[in-house]
Amino acid sequence: MLLELQSTIIYGPIQSRRIGTSLGINLLQAMTKVCTFDCLYCQYGWTDFSCLEKAEYPAPEQVARELESALDKLSTPPRYITFSGNGEPTLHPDFGRIVDLVNDIRDGRAPETGTAILSNSTTVSRPGIREALSRLDLRIMKLDAGSETMFASYNRPAPGITIEEITEGLAALDDVTIQSLFTKGPAGNFAEPNITEWIARLKRISPVLVQVYTLDRGFPSREIEKLERDELEEIRSRLEDEGISAKAF
Numbered sequence: 001m002l003l004e005l006q007s008t009i010i011y012g013p014i015q016s017r018r019i020g021t022s023l024g025i026n027l028l029q030a031m032t033k034v035c036t037f038d039c040l041y042c043q044y045g046w047t048d049f050s051c052l053e054k055a056e057y058p059a060p061e062q063v064a065r066e067l068e069s070a071l072d073k074l075s076t077p078p079r080y081i082t083f084s085g086n087g088e089p090t091l092h093p094d095f096g097r098i099v100d101l102v103n104d105i106r107d108g109r110a111p112e113t114g115t116a117i118l119s120n121s122t123t124v125s126r127p128g129i130r131e132a133l134s135r136l137d138l139r140i141m142k143l144d145a146g147s148e149t150m151f152a153s154y155n156r157p158a159p160g161i162t163i164e165e166i167t168e169g170l171a172a173l174d175d176v177t178i179q180s181l182f183t184k185g186p187a188g189n190f191a192e193p194n195i196t197e198w199i200a201r202l203k204r205i206s207p208v209l210v211q212v213y214t215l216d217r218g219f220p221s222r223e224i225e226k227l228e229r230d231e232l233e234e235i236r237s238r239l240e241d242e243g244i245s246a247k248a249f
């Protein structure tokens, strides 16, 4: 079953497999997926790219007010305040300003809490976005594919986005954690030469950690399948052999 889209700016806290307790920030329109990818495995279903022109975004002051209110109601601060939500958070036109507001609120109300983002990496080639990302404590950036062909069929990007430009942008970002979702089946990325080419891109990026994982929720494609635990471990082990820190979830 597909996941229901978020109807609010602040949601959770949720218990995340990869980062622990997380208070989510959705900078995208309520109940509308706004994304530059149309991944075969998206928990929200297929993307309608017309959203990129039509989407409405919350004002930075409203995001700040709702975050303050949500934090004030919690008895225990979350491990992270995380930009995620209904698609790609960096598409918000005031993303950099919101990062600064969120960091200030965190400093005042929950100084032990980290600020994080789950991003699909499609805006990382823009210097202004990279600067904003670098002001967060944790950047978890998507890279599922090695070749342009696998990228086009697996992540199904909006026109003009290439894996090469994303790789260059990620390589220019400090302390980056990469997230990679692997699947098998006729359209899956758990295949050669994709994995070898993906590892070559990781070597250019030099991430602090690579998170490898597989399907956990509903997904729209009928041409992908969940990996077994030992297959995820095989990927992790190949990365460790190359000197790249990795965890399988």
Ligand code: SF4
Pocket: 035, 036, 037, 038, 039, 041, 042, 043, 044, 047, 086, 087, 088, 120
């Ligand atoms: S990047 Fe995330 S939100 Fe966008 S289509 Fe892929 S899985 Fe869905």
